[in-house]
Amino acid sequence: MKNRYPENWPDIALKVKQAARWRCQECGLKCIEPGQKTKGLSRSEIAKHCLAVHHQNYKPEDNRPENLIALCSACHCAKHQGRRGSITIGQLELIS
Numbered sequence: 001m002k003n004r005y006p007e008n009w010p011d012i013a014l015k016v017k018q019a020a021r022w023r024c025q026e027c028g029l030k031c032i033e034p035g036q037k038t039k040g041l042s043r044s045e046i047a048k049h050c051l052a053v054h055h056q057n058y059k060p061e062d063n064r065p066e067n068l069i070a071l072c073s074a075c076h077c078a079k080h081q082g083r084r085g086s087i088t089i090g091q092l093e094l095i096s
């Protein structure tokens with residue numbers, strides 16, 4: 001699964017998140033930016049405010065800008081539910 005991603009995927013994902021200004025493009029939740037202090041936040045709060053880049057057509061090799069959308073954990077989870085059964089947030093980081 002992981003090798004379906006291009007080598008520059010971290011750069012691509014970062015650009016999508018920056019363009020979204022670190023907000024979920026579905027519900028508008030402001031997520032944690034790199035370097036932002038997370039002291040005092042619980043692990044579950046951090047996980048909840050972790051922005052992910054989602055492939056709208058579920059194809060990780062299709063990295064056209066129109067296929068990519070920045071989503072918070074909850075919205076990202078919802079997108080994948082029913083497709084692969086129930087998956088954890090940890091697994092979502094791998095499939096985006």
Ligand SMILES: [Zn+2]
Binds near residue numbers: 025027028071072074
């Ligand atoms: Zn959201």
Ligand SMILES: [Zn+2]
Binds near residue numbers: 053055076079080096
């Ligand atoms: Zn996804």
